[in-house]
Amino acid sequence: MTMDKLEIKNLNRNFKFGKQKVLKNINVSFLSNKIYGLFGENGAGKSTLMSIIADYNFPTSGEVLLDGENVHDNDNALSKIYYMNQNNMYPKNEKIKKIFKLTKAIYKDYDSQLQEKLVNEFKLNIKLRFDKLSTGYKSIVKIIIALCVPCKFVILDEPTLGLDARNRDIFYRELIESYSANPRTFIISTHIIEEIDKLVSDVVMIDNGKIVLNDTADNIRSKAYSVNGPIDLVSDYTKDLSVIGKEELGQYVTIDVMGSLPNKEVPSGVKITKIELQKLIVNLMNKDGANDN
Known part of the structure; x- marks a missing residue:
C-alpha cells in the first residue's frame, strides 16, 4: 500500500510588505491515515498554514510537497487535498442540492451514499439556498462535503463552528465511522480541544508562527x-x-x-x-x- 506524505519544508510567510512574519521556518510532515490536531491561539498562524497547504495562499519562501511533488499549481497533488475553511466559498444564491451536484461532478469517486445518510442525520433541507442557512448549517454543508470527497488529506478548520451539541456529536461519530471505513489523513484545527482529545493520534501546535509541539498524542500524555x-x-x-x-x-x-x-x-x-x-x-x-x- 502506498504511504502518502504531506511535507512542509522551511516554510515562511510574511505579510505587510515583509514586515510581519506570520509563519517562521515551518518544518512538519503529515503522514497517511492519521488524525492530527492542529492547535494554537488565534493569530498563531494555523489558518495561514492550512491555506498554504491547500494552495489557497502562497509562502514567502519554502514549499509544500505531496509525495515529493510541489503542490503549487499541481492539479494532481491538489486533487488529493481538501480544505474546509471558515470562509463561505459557495455561491450565496445556490441551493444546497446544486452545490452537492457540482461537487460530485468535480470528484469522480464522491460518496453520494454517505452524503444522503449525513443529510438525513443532520436534518439538512437541501432545497434551501446556502445564504439562507444559519452559521451552524453552513458548517454542516461543508462537513458533509469534506467527509464525502475522495481525498487522501482532509483539512478541517473549525469544523464545528456554530454547531449545537447534538450536531457536534453527529459530526464526531460520523468522522470516526468514515475514517474507520476509509482511512485517510485528517488535520483538524479547533479551539474545543476536549471534544477531539480521544480522536487525535498526533498533535501539532503553533505558537507565534513557529511549531512548538509535534508529537504523538500518547507520547505527549505520557x-x-x-x-x-x-x-x-x-x-x-x-x-x-x-x-x-x-x-x-x-x-x-x-x-x-x-x-x-x-x-x-x-x-x-x-x-x-x-x-x-x-x-x-x-x-x-x-x-x-x-x-x-
Whole structure:
C-alpha cells in the first residue's frame, strides 16, 4: 500500500510588505491515515498554514510537497487535498442540492451514499439556498462535503463552528465511522480541544508562527503531569522540572509539569495525576516561550 506524505519544508510567510512574519521556518510532515490536531491561539498562524497547504495562499519562501511533488499549481497533488475553511466559498444564491451536484461532478469517486445518510442525520433541507442557512448549517454543508470527497488529506478548520451539541456529536461519530471505513489523513484545527482529545493520534501546535509541539498524542500524555498538595512539598518536588502551569488555593498548589518525573519518593500528601490534552495545550499557550519537549 502506498504511504502518502504531506511535507512542509522551511516554510515562511510574511505579510505587510515583509514586515510581519506570520509563519517562521515551518518544518512538519503529515503522514497517511492519521488524525492530527492542529492547535494554537488565534493569530498563531494555523489558518495561514492550512491555506498554504491547500494552495489557497502562497509562502514567502519554502514549499509544500505531496509525495515529493510541489503542490503549487499541481492539479494532481491538489486533487488529493481538501480544505474546509471558515470562509463561505459557495455561491450565496445556490441551493444546497446544486452545490452537492457540482461537487460530485468535480470528484469522480464522491460518496453520494454517505452524503444522503449525513443529510438525513443532520436534518439538512437541501432545497434551501446556502445564504439562507444559519452559521451552524453552513458548517454542516461543508462537513458533509469534506467527509464525502475522495481525498487522501482532509483539512478541517473549525469544523464545528456554530454547531449545537447534538450536531457536534453527529459530526464526531460520523468522522470516526468514515475514517474507520476509509482511512485517510485528517488535520483538524479547533479551539474545543476536549471534544477531539480521544480522536487525535498526533498533535501539532503553533505558537507565534513557529511549531512548538509535534508529537504523538500518547507520547505527549505520557510525560505531562499535575502535581498537587501542600505548597512547600510540591514546590520542592517539582523544583527541577519543566513547569507549564501553576494554580494556588490557600496552602495548596497544583503544578503542571512536562517531562520525566524525578527519581525520588513522592512525599506523603502529594498527588500526581495525568493532564488532559485540553489543559496541557492551554497551559502551553499561556506559557511564555513554550518549546518542544
